Amino acid sequence: MLNHIPKINLHLHLDGSFRMDTIWKLAHEQNVQIPADTIEGYEAFIRKCANAKDVNEYLKMFDTPLKCMQDKASITRITEELIEDLANQGYIYAEIRFAPQLHTQKGLTQAEATEAVLEGRNNALKKYPNLRIGILTCMMCIGVDTLNQKENMETVEVCKQYLGEGVVGIDLAGAEGFVPLSNFGPLFAKAKEYGLPMTCHAGDSQGPDTVKDAMDFGVTRIGHGHHVYFDQELVERAKDNKILFEICPTSNVQCQTVPSYAKHPMKPLYDQGVLVSVNTDNDTFAGVHITDEYAHCIEDMGFTVDDIFQMNINAVNAAFVTEEERKELLHILETARKEHATC
Incomplete structure (x- = not known):
């Protein structure tokens, strides 16, 4: 049954969702050092994500694929392959996110990336x-010693430049906890001035105070954000403002920002009326597809199949799409939901 649910994913990183054999080939073609002697060894290295001590150790896994994605042909290939894979998994809509500034190491501009x-x-x-x-x-929060606000502002400008041509919005990702999230307020203010749809990573490895900062920026969605559960006032604010939380269960477990699937606050938040959706974060690093996340939600977290449909409807209602596209996607989901109910 889960395979037949029309798939939605709002939180999917390009550089963490590649085909293993493609990165292996690109690394050898480009003389990029890989921390393994065989493709099986590299896959085993990536599986170490499941035992990362924290989010920032997890983020180090991105080094190799990013080194292989510094020319237009490689970036185009990996993007095209990912979308082909999503189509074959039964997706009807996904938002793929990437940081243009991380693809400029060999001369590309953010616009070219x-x-x-x-x-x-x-x-x-x-x-x-x-x-x-x-x-x-x-945009990226890279660390306390890295001052990249100029690059981040360029990302805002690039988003504005290509909005409506396939680009649909802006995000802030990267290392959490090194600098206050509030430091990025001016960047979100500029994005808001431009009318850019906005989401922001917050409340994953850090507490609910970062969720408050993100809400103060004026975002309509928050990446991860499950630590909002520990601040009831923020929970009510999220409900009042219809803010959707892009939850990535397996990634959260692997990064140890939650103790287990069973103890993830996603279901308690859902039961309180908070808008949440199911996402994968990084298909390759997490070693999951969206159907696997649906299974975890049902088998380990207490959701029903109908809840999965509802969370996908939540996602579409919060997606950065045109109203016409939203109606089309909702029709597909609601039709499939009715068919499931009659089975």
């Missing part, structure tokens, strides 16, 4: 015209 992603997107959608894909550009 974005164009490469959009080329891959457009190539794939020619083959799968019924699939909808949006691209999010990510």
